[in-house]
Amino acid sequence: MNANIKKNFELQPSSDTLDEVIVTSENKNKSQVRKVLTGVNNLSAAEIKKLPAFFGEPDITRAILTQPGVSSVGEGTAGFNIRGGNIDQNLVLLDEAPMYISSHLWGLFSVVNADAIKGMTLYKGGMPARYGGRASSVLDIRQKEGNTKAFKGEGGLGTLFSRVTLEGPIVKEKLNFLMSGRRSYFDIFFPLIGGELENTKLSFYDLNTKLTWNINDNNKLYVSGYFGADVMKLEESPEEEAENSDGASGSIDFRWKSSTATVRWNHIFNHKLFMNLSGIYSNYTYKFISKNDNGGIIPSGQTFEWGSGVQNWIVKPDFTYYANPNTTMRFGVNGTLYQFNPAELSNVVDNFTPEDLDKDKGLEIAPYYEIEKTWDKFTMNLGLRYSWFGNIGPNSVATSHPDFPSTVNTITDIKTYKKGEVIKRYSGFEPRVSLKYDINDRKALKLGYNRNYQYIHLMSNTAAALPFDIWKPSGIHIKPLEVNQVSGGYAYDTEDATYNFSVEGYYKTFSNFVEYKEGADLFINENLETQLLPADGYAYGLELAAYKNKGRLTGNFNYTYSVSKRKTTSKFKEENINNGGYYPSNYDRPHLLNLTANYDLKEKWDVGLFFTYQTGRPTTVPTGRLSFDGNPYLTYSNRNAYRIPDTHRLDISFTYTPEGNADTRWQSSWNFGLYNVYGSPNAFSVFSTFHGDQLKTFQFSVFGAPIPFITYNFKF
């Protein structure tokens, strides 16, 4: 070769089995030997679709939960927890745009359609310096770019919703598009059920789009977007309306939506220097409209609207410089403008004072530099990120008396800040170090250290996060969260790469967690800081993983042992939880075991299995009772001093793929199976209530029985 040559190859991910041609390769897809970073997991769309799925619908959040070191507070809840971190410590990026809600239907389904994505990478240990803003992990999801040569489509008809994806060239090999949408339809059956459900609307939909323009050999432009929404509307039935003396009807209309837009310009300066310049917008809003009903929100039945949300505007130029085959450098800067709208109340009846809480604004600027260099057996990835954050006006900030615990009664002053004025600024260096030593080409030792600062915080005091939890930026009363993580591991591949093994350990410290006072009232609270407590914590764990990549049987097994604890650090001892001692986090589940297997039964049949076993999550239980005002009340144990029972579940799916039609290119498959095969009544919570004078204790299971599913999938 005597010149630089550029060739474009287009690869389509597929899980189809090719019998006619036997492809042999050194499949090291799951090998951790090559990666210099610790704690990185890749999942392709094809792999996600091979997993037995809840209601037969491939789901990226559930796929993430099959990976080592990833847990959640329970089945059917929103988000995921990585190595002892809260769900708000995960940066979920869809084509570089941050997503502020990860689930439809309060946590049942991921907001991202698996048909629209190319793949995703989860960084839970070593995190490259180009990522920042969240303390525990990055889930980088990339959408497909659309087929450049031919019009293609795929989709599925499922039990709960259907989906369709179309892609193809607008101008062949120049301009191509992707469009992928889903819509649920189970609420169309509600009128048939009648009763309270008759007038209930419960649905979600989402749309992924992408346009790719190959301007020329050195320039490419990507425009991608996402829009998703959930709708819930409850109206009083005619019978309930008739019960009202004035015939007035009551209703609750609750909806939330998420949207993102990314414009990325990819420019090649020369064969060594590349640039990606991205402009990103992300928006999450929710609205609650209550008519003649208090909706459980305010203790007064009035008609009102309540809205809240978060917006981001991001600009990030990223450069990659290939100095030589063994040295790659990346550098750039991320600039993010945040706007948080904690509450807008408006209404409609007399004597109701509209209340808009001040919007919070923040600006984060983070330049970074990273270098990855390889010597004979030694590889290092060094990075340094410097993040600056300013909480900016206009806003009003309360000051409390320093000698007393902060309550609305101890506020001594309220200071008003002008538009653009910096209320409080924070900054810090975030070093990222990853080292790898290759014992040979199949064995490697790794070591890493990360520091991350997080300047935005999800205010959530419930076991499972809610769509209407609000975000707050760091400011005078909330310090940035600082997480330091040390991790190390060993990776091993068998000679023919059929099996990949890895073991990784980590230790993390957390400073300036946001915790909540006992009985905290977070709803439309102008002085939210009076409900918060500062907290520190630590987490450590060991993750073992084994993958089998070849043969009719493929799959993986992983086991995680982990500990996640925290303590509140208020200088007023009496308000600290558990008197200031360490206690387990809600998602501290020491033993976590996952087994995934796919077996190629015969020509047209595949079977998939997934088994999981997890220690029960911590909980707070009654330890005594008293009498007040004629009613019995409970007193409770220390926070999270007990645990609910351990959980386990087996899912199975079968895929039947009939012969495709060569003339129409139409290919289809049937996917059916059982979620929770043996109906394990896994405890989500254990709770106690009075029945008369007697206290009874109950166990609640979200999925207490097997759930059959069937989905028809197609592509052309």
Add this chain to the structure above:
Amino acid sequence: MKSIKNTSIIILLITLVSCVKEVPNASNYEPQVFISGFLLDGSNYVNVRIQRTVPVDITSSEYIPNAQIAIYTKNSNGENTLLTYDFNYFNRTYRSNNMVVATVGNTYWVEIELEDGTTYTSDEEILKEEIIIKDVEITNDYNRVIFSDPVDDTNFYLINYRFYKNGRLALEVNNLTNDVLFNGNDNATFDSTEFFIDNPDEVRVTIANLNYNTYQFYFNQFEQLESQITNSGSEDDPSQLFWPPPANLTGNIINTSDNTKALGFFGIQSSSEFIKSF
């Protein structure tokens, strides 16, 4: 009435396959002390109750005698005065032997020493002004109280409705609210929409103007009462998916022997009443 929580139940029970089963209580008994009492504006006797919690399967209560109780005040000049330590224990209650005069704008608190030497104190709380109630409207859809909410003050209210029929108390309803939605409104309204009675002869509405930590006690009490009712009734959210961690009935009491938060409250509160006959 529907609620967001009920919405979640529809999702959980209709969309999913959930189940609830009774299991044995596996927790251990941890005894604690619970203190309750309040000081009203004007001239009144002060009542205080002190009890020790019992195991969850015991239905009787255990009250603690032989405690020493003292009420203190601080005037606007910052001078502390012992108001009374003369209490008589009778019928599970400590009652001051003399009436105590409480003045709006002054600060009050209680100090308690048990027989075993453990000491407790309440937060120093200001006695806030009485709320002027202007009118009460009773319909089949709501019970409304119209009142003047003080300007430039964050207020917390315990609103009590007592309905009389044929000369007897037929229904009593308590509601708790802050003034976020009507701060400073001279004709603020609060609607109670949960419980009703047909054709009452008379309704008496009381608004107690609370301090924050006493409000917090009632907030925790109401939350626990609500969770007990909803969880044992038909409109239950047994998942507790969307409930915060259960809160103990703490308010403004501190155990000064070990400097930890203790159960209970000693509220310093002004109270105004409005009576309407039909």
